[in-house]
Structure formats: structure tokens, C-alpha cells
Amino acid sequence: PSRFYALNHALGGGIPYGKILEIAGQESSGKSLLAYDFAYICQELGGHIIWVDAEQAYMNSWAETNGVNPDSVTVVNDTRIEVVSDVIADLAIYWRSQLTNNEPILLVVDSIAALDCADNVDAKMTDGKSEMGGRAKALYKYFRIRNELLFKLGVPQIYINQLRTSLNS
Numbered sequence: 001p002s003r004f005y006a007l008n009h010a011l012g013g014g015i016p017y018g019k020i021l022e023i024a025g026q027e028s029s030g031k032s033l034l035a036y037d038f039a040y041i042c043q044e045l046g047g048h049i050i051w052v053d054a055e056q057a058y059m060n061s062w063a064e065t066n067g068v069n070p071d072s073v074t075v076v077n078d079t080r081i082e083v084v085s086d087v088i089a090d091l092a093i094y095w096r097s098q099l100t101n102n103e104p105i106l107l108v109v110d111s112i113a114a115l116d117c118a119d120n121v122d123a124k125m126t127d128g129k130s131e132m133g134g135r136a137k138a139l140y141k142y143f144r145i146r147n148e149l150l151f152k153l154g155v156p157q158i159y160i161n162q163l164r165t166s167l168n169s
Contacts, residue, residue, distance in 0.1 A: 047104035054114035
């Protein structure tokens with residue numbers, strides 16, 4: 001659950017274990033703040049947070065301001081989808097083995113827009129071969145493979161995504 005009763009009502013009590021919640025919106029519209037709120041409740045229930053900080057925006061001070069204990073947050077600072085996928089799997093399995101009373105584990109990915117496939121991230125800009133197809137394939141594989149594992153482990157997932165507006169000339 002969150003601390004927002006109307007949101008809990010709309011979600012049927014909160015994010016169901018093993019399910020996905022996408023938070024999408026304009027820049028600075030409170031998407032990460034809402035994720036911090038879910039993280040706070042997760043910790044109140046004795047759980048642990050896995051926070052993928054692809055935006056490089058996570059700050060312990062901001063987490064503390066929103067009631068989140070940084071000691072119960074594992075921050076992953078990478079933007080390569082393949083690396084993030086493997087780290088999430090390892091961390092989820094580890095924390096499920098440590099939390100013996102079925103305490104929640106919450107995954108927050110901030111944000112989908114900042115993730116890319118390893119081939120694109122590790123390529124030289126002068127090569128000019130960055131392709132959206134590689135990113136789409138990597139994201140598809142990530143969701144296909146990791147969602148099954150995270151569902152089995154009962155890990156609710158929050159994916160933050162930014163809405164982009166086109167500039168008209």
C-alpha cells in the first residue's frame with residue numbers, strides 16, 4: 001500500500017505482490033516521490049527496496065526526507081538493461097532468502113527512459129550504429145524473463161517512465 005488512501009482504493013489495496021505498476025508523467029510531476037512513498041510503507045512492513053537508479057537521481061537525503069531508511073535500500077547504478085536484469089534477479093533471490101517472514105521486497109526502476117542495451121551504451125558515438133531495435137529487444141527479454149522470477153518471489157515492481165512531448169516548429 002501507499003499512504004494515499006484513494007490510490008490504495010484504486011489499486012485494490014496497493015500493488016499486489018509480484019505485479020507491475022508503471023508511473024508515467026511529465027518531468028518533475030512527482031513520479032519518484034510516489035515511488036518513495038511505496039518504499040516507505042515497504043520498510044514499515046519490514047521489507048527491503050531494490051532501487052535501479054538509471055536516472056542517477058537517487059539521494060539518501062531525499063529518501064530520508066520522505067521517511068525511507070537508506071540502510072534498507074540497495075541502489076543499482078547502471079543503465080545497461082542486461083546488467084540491471086541480472087543484478088535485479090540476484091538481489092531479489094538474495095533478499096527473499098534473508099526476509100524469512102515474507103516481508104515485502106519492492107523493486108523501483110527510475111526510469112525506463114534512461115535504460116538502454118549494452119551494445120548501445122558501450123558503443124562509440126562515432127560508430128553511429130545505435131539502434132532502437134536493440135533497446136526494444138533487450139527490454140522485451142528483460143520483462144519476459146525477469147517478470148516470471150519476480151512474480152514467483154512476490155516482488156511488486158514500480159517502473160517510472162517519462163512522457164515526452166514533441167516540439168513543434
